[in-house]
Amino acid sequence: xxxxxxxxxxxxxxxxxxxxxxxxxxxxxxxxxxxxxxxxxxxxxxxxxxxxxxxxxxxxxxxxxxxxxxxxxxxxxxxxxxxxxxxxxxxxxxxxxxxxxxxxxxxxxxxxxxxxxxxxxxxxxxx
Numbered sequence: 001x002x003x004x005x006x007x008x009x010x011x012x013x014x015x016x017x018x019x020x021x022x023x024x025x026x027x028x029x030x031x032x033x034x035x036x037x038x039x040x041x042x043x044x045x046x047x048x049x050x051x052x053x054x055x056x057x058x059x060x061x062x063x064x065x066x067x068x069x070x071x072x073x074x075x076x077x078x079x080x081x082x083x084x085x086x087x088x089x090x091x092x093x094x095x096x097x098x099x100x101x102x103x104x105x106x107x108x109x110x111x112x113x114x115x116x117x118x119x120x121x122x123x124x125x126x127x
Contacts, residue, residue, distance in 0.1 A: 008080040015075045018046040019092040025053035043073040065127040
């Protein structure tokens with residue numbers, strides 16, 4: 001999972017309910033400092049939870065948007081370089097990586113990548 005995230009060279013669009021795994025956050029911040037355009041969308045109700053990495057992204061200069069609806073923004077996907085999609089039930093938390101039963105699919109199938117990239121843009125422009 002982290003190897004795929006770290007492989008982004010131009011863009012990384014992340015749309016996840018919560019990010020609290022510091023290994024993931026460090027990867028996103030490192031990519032940003034190396035010149036990759038990183039954008040993050042997250043749920044407004046989890047952004048201020050203890051352990052959330054959303055504020056660290058903002059401090060690092062990564063553009064972050066949060067949903068402003070009463071419903072949860074419960075997605076868990078990322079699009080890298082408009083060429084690769086990571087998607088699944090996998091929460092981007094330490095608990096998910098060490099204890100939960102989770103799934104993640106990584107694909108470069110163009111129709112899936114495009115569909116999720118388009119949805120990210122729609123959400124980015126909505127929030």
